[in-house]
Structures are given as C-alpha cells and as structure tokens.
Amino acid sequence: MENIIFHVDVNSAYLSWNAIWDLQHGKTLDLRTVPSIVGGDPESRHGIVLAKSIPSKKYGIKTGETLFSALMKCPELKIVPPRYSVYLKASDAMVEILREYSPLIERYSIDECFMDMSHLTRESAVEAALSLKNRIHEELGFTVNVGISTGKLLAKMASDFRKPDQVHTLYQEEVPKKMWPLPVQDMFMVGSRTTEKLKKMNITTIGDLAKADPRFLHEKFKKYGYMISCYARGIDSSTVKNEGTVDMKGMGNSTTLPFDFTDRISCHNVLLSIGETLVPRLREAGKLVKTVSIHIRSSDFTSFSMQKTLPFASDSTSLLMAAACELFDEIWNEEPVRHLGISFSQLKEKDIQQLSFFKDSRAEKMNRMDQVIDMVRKNFGDDSLIRATFINSPVKAFSGGVVEKDYIFMNSHL
DNA sequence: TCTGGGGTCCTAGGACCC
DNA sequence: TCTGGGGTCCTAGGACCC
Incomplete structure (x- = not known):
C-alpha cells in the first residue's frame, strides 16, 4: 500500500x-x-x-x-x-478539524500542516480533501488549498498550485507535466540566491534542474545541490512527524530599533528587554541553555554575531543577560546599531541538570527570584514588574516575541 | 530590493585530543 | 621543531523556510 x-x-x-x-x-x-x-x-x-x-x-x-x-x-x-493571538486560535481551530481525519498530523507552521492519510486510496483521498477543505470554510470562514501526493515534498508543491480553495494532486507520474514546466524558484528550498546561481548554469525551470547531472550539482552546491536535484525529480523520503516528537534546537528573539542606537547602555537595555521575553519562554519550555549568541545589525545593514558557550547550562535571566551584554561589549565596533538579537542554542533538558548547581546558594536565590517574577507577571501582567532601568527609559521593558495582551478577547468559533 | 521576526541546517576553519 | 590522520567540539556566516 x-x-x-x-x-x-x-x-x-x-x-x-x-x-x-x-x-x-x-x-x-x-x-x-x-x-x-x-x-x-x-x-x-x-x-x-x-x-x-x-x-x-x-x-x-x-x-x-x-x-x-x-x-x-x-x-x-x-x-x-x-x-498574532488571533492567528494562533485560528490555527488551533483548523488543526482540531484536521484531527478528525487523521491522528498523524505535523504542524509545519502556523498556517500549514502535513497529514498522513495512508489509510485512504487515491480516489477516497480526493473526497476527504474536498470534505475537510469545505468544512474548514463553512465552520471557520477561511479557505485552504490541499495538496495530495505520496510524500511531503510533492504534497507541498501541489498545494502551491492554483489558489484559493483548491485540491490538487501531484503524484510521481504527474511530476513532468505539472511540476517541471514551473520556474526553478518555485521549487521548495530554491531561494533567490540559488536561483541566480542556477540561472548562470542555464537552469531556469524545475525540469532543467531535474535533468541536470546530480554529480555536477553536488560539486557546485555540496549536499544542498544533491538535495535540490532529488527534490526536482520528486524524490524525498521524509515522514510526517507527530506533534511533540520534534524537539526545539534553539530559541531567540530580536528587534529592529525605532532609530539607530549609538550608546552602549541603551543597547544593553535592549538586550535586557529581549531577555525579559526570551528567558521566561525558555523556562516555560523546561530547558537550560549552554550557548548564548547575540546578533547586531548596523545602520549600513551589515551584521555580526558572536556566541559563547557557558561552563554550565543555565536558565537564569540575570546570568544569561550578563553573558549577552558581555558579548555585545566584545563585538560592538561603535557603529550605529539598527537591530539587536539574542539566541540560545545547545538546549538541555532541565530535569537532567547537575544537582550540584543548586548547592550554590546565590544561584539558588536567583533561580527562586526568576520563578517569583514569572509567577507575578503571569498573574498580574508583564507590566506589573519591570526592571528599574526601564523607568523613564525610551527602551521598552519587553521586546520581541508574540504580543498577545492586546487581543485576549476572541469570541465565536475562532 | 534601503529590507521583520522566528526558526532550521550546512560549511569551513580552528582548537584540541589521541 | 616539524611531520600525519581521525575525531569532536566550537565558532561565524550564510542559505533556506514560514
């Protein structure tokens, strides 16, 4: 089957x-x-x-x-x-309907899902797709495209065909007719940079890419060249991954400043405000961080990043923010700053941390303080407790992330 | 192209180990 | 002090996705 x-x-x-x-x-x-x-x-x-x-x-x-x-x-x-909070609710409502059709669903993004429908035949698959598409339209008020194939790649390519409110199939034998005539930039994973490079090699359609020698593409683009060659021929062996089976590799927040900042202290404050949304997210996910990195974009749009691996994993706001500010001081070249970001990688599970970490009483106190702050903000709102440095400051106390509080009221079925 | 924000993966070079 | 090779980790940057 x-x-x-x-x-x-x-x-x-x-x-x-x-x-x-x-x-x-x-x-x-x-x-x-x-x-x-x-x-x-x-x-x-x-x-x-x-x-x-x-x-x-x-x-x-x-x-x-x-x-x-x-x-x-x-x-x-x-x-x-x-x-954003409306989008989250709409997305959840859609997934609830999809679950009635299959237990195996992968949320690829807020507005895209893969579903494993292997219990169906090709004929009944089209019926099911029409049914779920129409139900979403009737019950939730928006339209979707459904792409059907034997794998994720071709299903995704199929859903991108004519829009809106359509069901399309793209089986392997339909690839030459339906996919190969398309411009190469319509191929999943072929972005603007690669399109330019491919154009110089006289590859302008997905068919051209499919017919190009995979060894040649590998030579030019390494692993990535081999991958897009396979994709163009409809070859992809990825499977639908159920929610909860994918673990987070990293998390970050960044923000473009309302005007270019030229002083160190203001930049530090921005980093702190990013930390005030990012680190609680980390604690919420029950993770600890080993590697902290910061990203700076200058007014001329050049960017720099610098990372540092901590001697032990942590989820303390003050400790992680101190690391971020240190990195900033090391890397900043005094150029006006347009954009600042922090990201965390090498995430570890909190429950397998070294217990000895808590023997350090200062660390334990900071940990308790973070917990109390999280709790107060959760119960009384983020603004109920802000860092003194943000009083009378042009820098917002919180930056980045999804701002939900303006949109807590959603009625009807969404 | 005067260009947001949150992610993933890959690469190349270097440090350091045996 | 120079010469190898393999393995692992770290780092900065760049490509892609939505």
Missing part, C-alpha cells in the same frame, strides 16, 4: 484571519475582497508586507517589501496590523 500525504495550506493566512476577525467585530468590509495587506508599523521601522490579499497581487505587491513601496504601487491599499 502506498503512502498518501496531504499538505493543508491556509490561503493568505494572516490576511484571511484578520478579515474574519474584523467581520466578527462589526466591520462590514471583507479585506479579502479589496487590495489589502497585513503589515508592520513603519514608524518603528517594522514596516514590511507580512501578507497580501489576492486583489493586491494584481498591483505586483510582494510579501517582504516595504509598506512604502507597496503604497507606491497601490495608493488606496488598505493596511492592517498583525493580530
């Missing part, structure tokens, strides 16, 4: 979810029917297009471009801010 895999992809996810939320809260305009985008706040230099409606595609608006540029293309463009 062959495997049957679905890839479910929400059409213009952020935009559709914003549109539904608006409709449920008394607005009469459906954002999906007009040129509209979900975008950041240009005032704080977060102004790029995160998602676009189908009508806005006609103006050539692309995800990732600046709001300024998008407005040049379409002056009447409607711009709405992201509502």
Whole structure:
C-alpha cells in the first residue's frame, strides 16, 4: 500500500484571519475582497508586507517589501496590523478539524500542516480533501488549498498550485507535466540566491534542474545541490512527524530599533528587554541553555554575531543577560546599531541538570527570584514588574516575541 | 530590493585530543 | 621543531523556510 500525504495550506493566512476577525467585530468590509495587506508599523521601522490579499497581487505587491513601496504601487491599499493571538486560535481551530481525519498530523507552521492519510486510496483521498477543505470554510470562514501526493515534498508543491480553495494532486507520474514546466524558484528550498546561481548554469525551470547531472550539482552546491536535484525529480523520503516528537534546537528573539542606537547602555537595555521575553519562554519550555549568541545589525545593514558557550547550562535571566551584554561589549565596533538579537542554542533538558548547581546558594536565590517574577507577571501582567532601568527609559521593558495582551478577547468559533 | 521576526541546517576553519 | 590522520567540539556566516 502506498503512502498518501496531504499538505493543508491556509490561503493568505494572516490576511484571511484578520478579515474574519474584523467581520466578527462589526466591520462590514471583507479585506479579502479589496487590495489589502497585513503589515508592520513603519514608524518603528517594522514596516514590511507580512501578507497580501489576492486583489493586491494584481498591483505586483510582494510579501517582504516595504509598506512604502507597496503604497507606491497601490495608493488606496488598505493596511492592517498583525493580530498574532488571533492567528494562533485560528490555527488551533483548523488543526482540531484536521484531527478528525487523521491522528498523524505535523504542524509545519502556523498556517500549514502535513497529514498522513495512508489509510485512504487515491480516489477516497480526493473526497476527504474536498470534505475537510469545505468544512474548514463553512465552520471557520477561511479557505485552504490541499495538496495530495505520496510524500511531503510533492504534497507541498501541489498545494502551491492554483489558489484559493483548491485540491490538487501531484503524484510521481504527474511530476513532468505539472511540476517541471514551473520556474526553478518555485521549487521548495530554491531561494533567490540559488536561483541566480542556477540561472548562470542555464537552469531556469524545475525540469532543467531535474535533468541536470546530480554529480555536477553536488560539486557546485555540496549536499544542498544533491538535495535540490532529488527534490526536482520528486524524490524525498521524509515522514510526517507527530506533534511533540520534534524537539526545539534553539530559541531567540530580536528587534529592529525605532532609530539607530549609538550608546552602549541603551543597547544593553535592549538586550535586557529581549531577555525579559526570551528567558521566561525558555523556562516555560523546561530547558537550560549552554550557548548564548547575540546578533547586531548596523545602520549600513551589515551584521555580526558572536556566541559563547557557558561552563554550565543555565536558565537564569540575570546570568544569561550578563553573558549577552558581555558579548555585545566584545563585538560592538561603535557603529550605529539598527537591530539587536539574542539566541540560545545547545538546549538541555532541565530535569537532567547537575544537582550540584543548586548547592550554590546565590544561584539558588536567583533561580527562586526568576520563578517569583514569572509567577507575578503571569498573574498580574508583564507590566506589573519591570526592571528599574526601564523607568523613564525610551527602551521598552519587553521586546520581541508574540504580543498577545492586546487581543485576549476572541469570541465565536475562532 | 534601503529590507521583520522566528526558526532550521550546512560549511569551513580552528582548537584540541589521541 | 616539524611531520600525519581521525575525531569532536566550537565558532561565524550564510542559505533556506514560514
């Protein structure tokens, strides 16, 4: 029996979810029917297009471009801010429906899932896909594309065909006809850099890539070259991984500053504010960190990073933030700073830590303090307890991560 | 291309060990 | 002081994804 895999992809996810939320809260305009985008706040230099409606595609608006540029293309463009907590709820509601069709579901991102549907035949698979697509539309109000194949890669490529609200198949024997004529940049894992390099080798379609000598591609792109060669021929052996079986390799937060910072202390404060959202996330996940790294982007857009491996794994806010600030002092070249980030890697499980760590009474006290702070903030809100350094400071006490508190009210079925 | 934020994996070079 | 090879870990940067 062959495997049957679905890839479910929400059409213009952020935009559709914003549109539904608006409709449920008394607005009469459906954002999906007009040129509209979900975008950041240009005032704080977060102004790029995160998602676009189908009508806005006609103006050539692309995800990732600046709001300024998008407005040049379409002056009447409607711009709405992201509502991350709404997206999380919408995503959960969709997965609940998907679970009625299969116990084996992999959430690939907030708006994409793989489903193992191997209990079905090819014919009944299409029926099931139509059924779940229509149920999501009727019960939740947004549309999805469903891609069907015998593996994840081809299912994902299939869901990317004509949109919205479609079911497509892409079985191995359909690859030459349905996938090979597409431009090579439509291939999963072929981004802009690789597209440019491939163009110089006269490879412009996925078919060209499939027909190129895998040894040649390996020579040029190493392991990655061999991988995209396989992908172009429809070869991929990955399996659907159930939730909870994938462990987190690292976590990080970063933020673009509202203006370029030129002094050390303000940068340290930004790092602290990032830590105030990042380290509690780490503790929530029950992990300890071995390696701390920081990332700096200068006003001229060049970036630097530096990492350091601690002598022991930790989840203490003050200890990890001290490490981040030290790294900053070591790497910063006095250039104006546009963007700052911290990330943690080499995560360890908390329950297998060295018990001797707690024999250090200072460490134990700091650990207890972190726990109390987490608890107070959880019960009384993040702003109930902030670092003294942020009082009367232009730097926000918390940076990065998903800001949920503005959107705690969600009624109806989403 | 005046370009957000959260992730993953790969590579190449160096340190250090046997 | 120079010469090897293999293994592991660390580090900085770069590619890709959503």
